[in-house]
Amino acid sequence: MTDYLLAIDQGTTSTRTILFNRGGLTEASAQEEFEQHFPADGWVEHNPEDLWRTTLSTLQSVLESAGDKRSMIRALGMTNQRETTLVWDRQTGEPVYNAIVWQDRRTARFCDDLRRRKVEGWVHEKTGLLLDPYFSASKIRWILDNVDGVRERAQAGRLMFGTVDTYLIWKLTGGKRHVTDASNASRTLLFNIHTQQWDSALLDLFDIPMSMMPTVLDSASDFGTTDADVVGAELPIAGVAGDQQAALFGQCCFDIGMTKSTYGTGCFMVMNTGVLPVNSRHRLLTTVGYRLNGQVTYALEGSIFMAGATLQWLRDQIGFVAKAADSEAMAERVGADQHVYLVPAFTGLGAPHWDPNARAAIVGMTRDTGIDHIVTAGLQSVGYQTADLLGAMLDDGSASEVELRIDGGMAANDWAMQFLSDVTDTRVTRPVITETTALGAAMLAGLQVGVYQSTDELSALWQSEKRFEPAMDSEVRERLLTGWRRAVKATLP
Numbered sequence: 001m002t003d004y005l006l007a008i009d010q011g012t013t014s015t016r017t018i019l020f021n022r023g024g025l026t027e028a029s030a031q032e033e034f035e036q037h038f039p040a041d042g043w044v045e046h047n048p049e050d051l052w053r054t055t056l057s058t059l060q061s062v063l064e065s066a067g068d069k070r071s072m073i074r075a076l077g078m079t080n081q082r083e084t085t086l087v088w089d090r091q092t093g094e095p096v097y098n099a100i101v102w103q104d105r106r107t108a109r110f111c112d113d114l115r116r117r118k119v120e121g122w123v124h125e126k127t128g129l130l131l132d133p134y135f136s137a138s139k140i141r142w143i144l145d146n147v148d149g150v151r152e153r154a155q156a157g158r159l160m161f162g163t164v165d166t167y168l169i170w171k172l173t174g175g176k177r178h179v180t181d182a183s184n185a186s187r188t189l190l191f192n193i194h195t196q197q198w199d200s201a202l203l204d205l206f207d208i209p210m211s212m213m214p215t216v217l218d219s220a221s222d223f224g225t226t227d228a229d230v231v232g233a234e235l236p237i238a239g240v241a242g243d244q245q246a247a248l249f250g251q252c253c254f255d256i257g258m259t260k261s262t263y264g265t266g267c268f269m270v271m272n273t274g275v276l277p278v279n280s281r282h283r284l285l286t287t288v289g290y291r292l293n294g295q296v297t298y299a300l301e302g303s304i305f306m307a308g309a310t311l312q313w314l315r316d317q318i319g320f321v322a323k324a325a326d327s328e329a330m331a332e333r334v335g336a337d338q339h340v341y342l343v344p345a346f347t348g349l350g351a352p353h354w355d356p357n358a359r360a361a362i363v364g365m366t367r368d369t370g371i372d373h374i375v376t377a378g379l380q381s382v383g384y385q386t387a388d389l390l391g392a393m394l395d396d397g398s399a400s401e402v403e404l405r406i407d408g409g410m411a412a413n414d415w416a417m418q419f420l421s422d423v424t425d426t427r428v429t430r431p432v433i434t435e436t437t438a439l440g441a442a443m444l445a446g447l448q449v450g451v452y453q454s455t456d457e458l459s460a461l462w463q464s465e466k467r468f469e470p471a472m473d474s475e476v477r478e479r480l481l482t483g484w485r486r487a488v489k490a491t492l493p
């Protein structure tokens with residue numbers, strides 16, 4: 001009998017359900033986008049009903065198209081946009097407010113005030129994170145302080161908090177389980193990554209009752225069973241991880257120093273640092289990669305805000321490309337050794353610069369500069385930013401060199417990936433299966449129910465589709481990087 005595994009990937013703009021066979025290949029999938037809500041400047045919300053509706057309908061659609069394979073589905077894995085915050089009533093199941101999305105900046109001033117109280121040091125010590133609106137804690141507090149009657153209900157033990165995984169599992173199990181996994185918990189700013197427990201000092205700092213918090217489980221664990229009356233099938237939910245950590249798992253980065261880099265809208269780079277947390281000197285995040293049998297594997301994470309989004313800007317705002325993939329032919333015409341730089345600091349710069357006030361610039365133009373040069377510079381900016389990030393990560397981590405395992409929509413661009421390899425002087429590898437996020441969740445579930453016996457068995461499934469080897473002259477690389485650093489300086493206030 002062949003085994004199959006399902007995975008739900010609830011992302012920021014769409015929800016996907018994928019059916020994988022035992023070899024990790026996709027058998028069926030369904031995807032639905034949903035509406036983004038921007039009620040005020042810097043605010044980003046999702047309607048919880050949309051998250052649930054798209055989850056249920058993509059799941060049911062894949063179950064239908066599975067046909068005969070349906071009876072051979074062994075388990076369900078869940079992966080999700082991280083940090084996004086929901087609060088709902090324990091009895092009625094009604095959310096008290098929309099989901100506040102990770103991108104939402106409404107609590108920036110509150111976080112600034114906390115930083116002024118000089119607490120960031122011990123908060124970082126416990127959580128591995130920074131005092132930033134990105135993470136869940138200040139979002140929960142905002143809901144408690146700003147929605148009528150909610151604080152009283154929370155204090156009476158009537159409300160539940162969850163990241164998206166927790167909310168969806170609660171719905172899928174018919175309200176039976178209030179759980180999360182350690183990788184998602186580690187993104188809340190309320191979880192002590194050393195003791196692996198909710199931290200009462202952090203809950204006090206943000207004024208959040210402990211009674212709201214879900215139970216934290218291993219990433220491969222018993223998260224409950226889907227309710228047949230709700231879903232139409234009883235399936236064990238057996239693997240859960242935040243999406244970037246799930247991609248680390250799906251890319252089989254199980255050894256210290258192994259690193260994945262996802263090139264979607266932005267770029268998230270995550271490095272396995274083993275069983276000990278590594279403290280960054282470059283403001284990278286220390287986070288739980290995954291937890292198996294009570295054993296934590298830690299990771300370092302850095303994010304770039306604009307990767308594929310730079311191509312979207314060149315397409316939608318400036319009209320320099322008709323579609324993102326056209327950039328490849330334009331860059332081939334120009335070549336990598338050019339002097340135009342596009343620093344995409346449209347919303348500030350992420351790691352390792354972390355400057356919210358930096359603003360984008362195109363520098364180094366001459367009379368012969370044309371559209372092709374600027375589009376090429378857009379692709380190159382992704383390589384340059386990765387070089388900065390990787391430099392910081394290697395300096396912090398225990399590895400002296402890495403191979404970058406890539407995925408995400410932009411990983412399809414061969415020219416950009418070759419430049420990435422050249423400018424970072426690093427081997428870049430694209431796997432056969434690029435749906436690594438969903439695959440990681442399915443693998444976790446498969447480990448839990450015995451479809452797979454070990455991570456070694458999973459590593460054997462991972463296959464490279466294409467390798468990009470560094471081929472740039474070191475003198476050219478240094479010259480280009482010096483020009484990039486000068487361009488970045490020009491964007492800083």
Ligand SMILES: Nc1ncnc2c1ncn2[C@@H]1O[C@H](COP(=O)(O)OP(=O)(O)O)[C@@H](O)[C@H]1O
Nearest residue numbers: 264265308309311312324325408409410412413
């Ligand atoms: N061939 C390509 N070259 C460059 N960028 C691309 C290419 N194909 C897609 N992209 C970029 O990748 C992004 C989409 O990737 P995806 O992984 O689906 O992102 P997300 O999950 O963040 O929505 C878009 O920003 C798009 O501009």
Ligand SMILES: O=P(O)(O)OC[C@H](O)CO
Nearest residue numbers: 011012081082102243244
């Ligand atoms: O849903 P994505 O792919 O944009 O990922 C969002 C991240 O998890 C935010 O931390």
